[in-house]
Amino acid sequence: MWFFGIKKKARRSTDSDSTPGLEQIITRDGIDKLHENTGQLRVWLPTRCKQALDDVVELHGLTGACYLREFLTVYLYGEHELLRMRREKTGLYYQPQSEGSRPVMYSRSPATDVVPGMGKNIVPIKLFLPEKIKNDLKELAGKTDIALSTFVRELLISHLLGHTLWPERLRNWAPEEEERGINWESCKLDAKEVRIVDGKRVDG
Numbered sequence: 001m002w003f004f005g006i007k008k009k010a011r012r013s014t015d016s017d018s019t020p021g022l023e024q025i026i027t028r029d030g031i032d033k034l035h036e037n038t039g040q041l042r043v044w045l046p047t048r049c050k051q052a053l054d055d056v057v058e059l060h061g062l063t064g065a066c067y068l069r070e071f072l073t074v075y076l077y078g079e080h081e082l083l084r085m086r087r088e089k090t091g092l093y094y095q096p097q098s099e100g101s102r103p104v105m106y107s108r109s110p111a112t113d114v115v116p117g118m119g120k121n122i123v124p125i126k127l128f129l130p131e132k133i134k135n136d137l138k139e140l141a142g143k144t145d146i147a148l149s150t151f152v153r154e155l156l157i158s159h160l161l162g163h164t165l166w167p168e169r170l171r172n173w174a175p176e177e178e179e180r181g182i183n184w185e186s187c188k189l190d191a192k193e194v195r196i197v198d199g200k201r202v203d204g
Contacts, residue, residue: 030132035094039134041127043149044181050123052160149185
């Protein structure tokens with residue numbers, strides 16, 4: 001028996017041509033080329049927050065610097081913008097044309113800053129990032145009337161441990177430790193660079 005007048009639902013095409021694009025929704029200046037990490041951001045974190053960061057970075061299979069740059073990019077410009085950058089090789093993923101054939105340079109083992117007197121309850125984090133990202137973070141921090149390092153620290157704590165955790169619950173450090181951490185953030189106190197090579201600590 002034949003039935004007429006009944007329309008079948010059209011199947012959705014799975015062709016790549018029908019895949020929605022990631023066009024730039026909002027035009028922003030200065031974020032198409034974020035490949036130069038000339039800015040420096042110093043932030044100390046509670047030990048438990050740093051442990052959470054290490055776990056998350058390992059599970060994502062990224063370096064700590066890459067993860068933090070991507071997180072700060074999403075915070076400032078949105079997840080959509082980060083995905084567009086990734087697809088179009090712009091922003092964080094922009095790769096300038098190489099000038100001739102240069103040898104591939106490999107960095108040494110990751111360095112850790114050790115701040116004398118800071119103690120074991122807070123950990124210094126030094127991140128190199130694009131100046132544009134640092135300046136935009138500084139502008140937002142200025143609107144809340146708090147220091148840039150404090151602003152970023154609170155962002156990371158809430159991002160890694162959730163908004164229901166009051167930061168004071170993490171407090172197990174002495175005021176003297178916090179003071180030295182703040183002095184290090186503001187470059188008033190030098191740190192000693194330490195590298196771990198084959199499980200052994202190497203100074204300098």
